[in-house]
Amino acid sequence: MRMVAEKAKRTIYTEAMEVFERAADLIGLDPRVRLELEEPDYEHIFYVTVKLRERLVPLSKDDQKKYQDLPSSRVTEGLEPLADGRFIIRGKALLRGDVAVKGGVIRLNEHGLFRLEPAQVRRFKAYRVQHNQARGPYKGGIRYHKEVSLDLFKALAAEMTWKTAIADIPFGGAKGGIKIDPRHYSKEELERITLRFMYRLKDLVGPQRDIPAPDVGTNPEVMSWMYRQYSDGERERHNLRGVVTGKDIRIGGSEGRVKATGQGLAYCVEEWYADRNQSPKGQTFLLQGFGNVGSNAADILCSMGAKLLAVNDADGTIFNPEGIDPQKLVAHVYENPKNIKRSVLGFPDAQEISKKDFWEIPADILVPAALGGEITADVAERIKVKLVAEGANGPTTPDADKVLQGRKIELIPDIIGNAGGVTVSYYEWLQNQRMEHWTEAEVNSRLERAIKTNYRIIRDIATNNPRRTAAHDSRRYCLGREVDTRTAAMILALKRIEAHYQLEGFSQ
Numbered sequence: 019m020r021m022v023a024e025k026a027k028r029t030i031y032t033e034a035m036e037v038f039e040r041a042a043d044l045i046g047l048d049p050r051v052r053l054e055l056e057e058p059d060y061e062h063i064f065y066v067t068v069k070l071r072e073r074l075v076p077l078s079k080d081d082q083k084k085y086q087d088l089p090s091s092r093v094t095e096g097l098e099p100l101a102d103g104r105f106i107i108r109g110k111a112l113l114r115g116d117v118a119v120k121g122g123v124i125r126l127n128e129h130g131l132f133r134l135e136p137a138q139v140r141r142f143k144a145y146r147v148q149h150n151q152a153r154g155p156y157k158g159g160i161r162y163h164k165e166v167s168l169d170l171f172k173a174l175a176a177e178m179t180w181k182t183a184i185a186d187i188p189f190g191g192a193k194g195g196i197k198i199d200p201r202h203y204s205k206e207e208l209e210r211i212t213l214r215f216m217y218r219l220k221d222l223v224g225p226q227r228d229i230p231a232p233d234v235g236t237n238p239e240v241m242s243w244m245y246r247q248y249s250d251g252e253r254e255r256h257n258l259r260g261v262v263t264g265k266d267i268r269i270g271g272s273e274g275r276v277k278a279t280g281q282g283l284a285y286c287v288e289e290w291y292a293d294r295n296q297s298p299k300g301q302t303f304l305l306q307g308f309g310n311v312g313s314n315a316a317d318i319l320c321s322m323g324a325k326l327l328a329v330n331d332a333d334g335t336i337f338n339p340e341g342i343d344p345q346k347l348v349a350h351v352y353e354n355p356k357n358i359k360r361s362v363l364g365f366p367d368a369q370e371i372s373k374k375d376f377w378e379i380p381a382d383i384l385v386p387a388a389l390g391g392e393i394t395a396d397v398a399e400r401i402k403v404k405l406v407a408e409g410a411n412g413p414t415t416p417d418a419d420k421v422l423q424g425r426k427i428e429l430i431p432d433i434i435g436n437a438g439g440v441t442v443s444y445y446e447w448l449q450n451q452r453m454e455h456w457t458e459a460e461v462n463s464r465l466e467r468a469i470k471t472n473y474r475i476i477r478d479i480a481t482n483n484p485r486r487t488a489a490h491d492s493r494r495y496c497l498g499r500e501v502d503t504r505t506a507a508m509i510l511a512l513k514r515i516e517a518h519y520q521l522e523g524f525s526q
């Protein structure tokens with residue numbers, strides 16, 4: 019009975035914290051620090067209300083019969099297609115002129131019958147979890163996705179606390195966003211939703227308080243809207259530019275930020291192979307997720323000579339044993355206006371396969387770069403790779419971790435694997451504070467040094483190899499015994515955070 023009750027309590031957050039608990043036990047973490055880190059500092063939930071535009075909603079099959087005789091209307095302007103098959107109506111043009119409307123229904127030439135949906139007011143649930151700020155201002159991305167929850171944001175915010183410590187940048191951890199599928203709203207609606215979101219967030223964030231960045235479903239444009247709303251009307255608004263990172267380069271973003279997460283992952287993979295006197299050249303890889311992280315990681319790994327065999331995204335999977343060109347795939351997904359869903363499906367140089375088959379393709383590396391929890395114990399049993407290099411946050415469940423260890427499949431854990439993004443976010447914030455602009459070469463050379471140094475410390479903790487070299491010093495962190503790589507990464511994070519509490523003490 020007790021087992022059942024305990025199992026029922028397992029949530030995304032408690033699962034994500036299992037590695038924290040394990041590492042805290044191993045290093046004998048100060049009990050007060052442990053309590054400080056076990057739960058977030060603050061959990062904010064609020065609502066964002068916005069008036070949406072009128073829409074055209076596809077008519078159900080049954081209703082279509084009633085409008086067989088409705089003549090077709092020629093509308094070429096003022097409609098914006100959405101990924102859910104609806105159209106946003108821009109302006110009132112559609113409702114005037116020679117458009118035939120019957121009972122609120124119109125027929126569009128190629129698209130069929132639609133119901134006119136009047137403009138509606140909608141409420142969206144929004145979150146910001148601020149996990150810890152012992153090492154610096156809260157820092158973490160903004161996710162716009164239909165499947166988010168407080169539990170998920172708690173887990174992701176805690177991950178940011180560990181990641182900023184591992185990257186050794188002076189920030190803490192946070193995460194937030196809105197429960198929304200952004201593909202179902204027009205750009206103009208998303209702008210208004212984002213402005214309202216920042217209006218509500220304004221008291222919580224700031225360049226020295228909490229610094230959001232892009233995550234799933236958000237991008238530099240969303241960051242620019244957030245900056246505008248935060249700084250609107252402020253006399254010294256240029257000093258506030260560091261309130262968000264991941265901005266467009268032209269308005270204070272950093273060179274190299276868009277690629278940074280994929281770049282950091284590629285540096286880790288390069289280092290993993292360097293340890294084995296090899297390089298990524300000639301290695302094959304599978305990729306899940308072709309968004310910011312996945313597409314850039316793929317491009318950089320291919321430029322290092324690796325071969326991309328298959329890509330799985332939210333809509334399906336493509337495969338080509340001869341290799342997929344990531345740049346051509348970017349053109350197909352992001353530059354083709356007809357690809358409204360931004361899906362890899364339909365890419366001409368590859369065949370479509372099932373997600374089940376995707377996991378079973380033999381390759382050297384698997385790069386999960388989509389959402390969390392995708393590599394379950396069952397998937398971990400089936401994959402045929404030597405290395406899992408985590409670009410996504412929390413892609414591997416704790417049960418799957420055990421399977422991977424049992425099968426001797428190696429791991430580059432997310433908190434170092436995807437730390438490149440937040441590291442360059444820090445560089446962006448620094449450039450904003452100093453009113454500087456660094457070149458991409460400067461950014462990348464700092465990033466390479468930072469990622470590889472911290473990767474080496476983690477590797478030394480895992481293999482219990484305390485040492486000081488010209489590039490790194492792992493003596494302070496090794497335990498006197500070997501540990502798995504994920505635990506090693508957590509040990510590095512906890513020791514760095516604990517030092518702040520030990521040296522600065524607690525304000526009572």
Ligand code: NAD
Pocket residue numbers: 232233234235236279306307308309310311312330331332333387388389390409410411436437439440
């Ligand atoms: P994105 O929105 O740009 O892309 C997400 C990709 O995942 C898309 O290709 C989408 O089709 C795919 N996807 C969504 N649901 C899926 C599913 N159920 N199965 C398969 N594929 C699915 O997001 P992103 O910014 O590239 O982030 C990807 C991951 O990397 C997330 O876990 C995010 O938290 C993490 N991450 C991102 C950054 C960053 O700088 N953007 C930094 C660190 C970590």
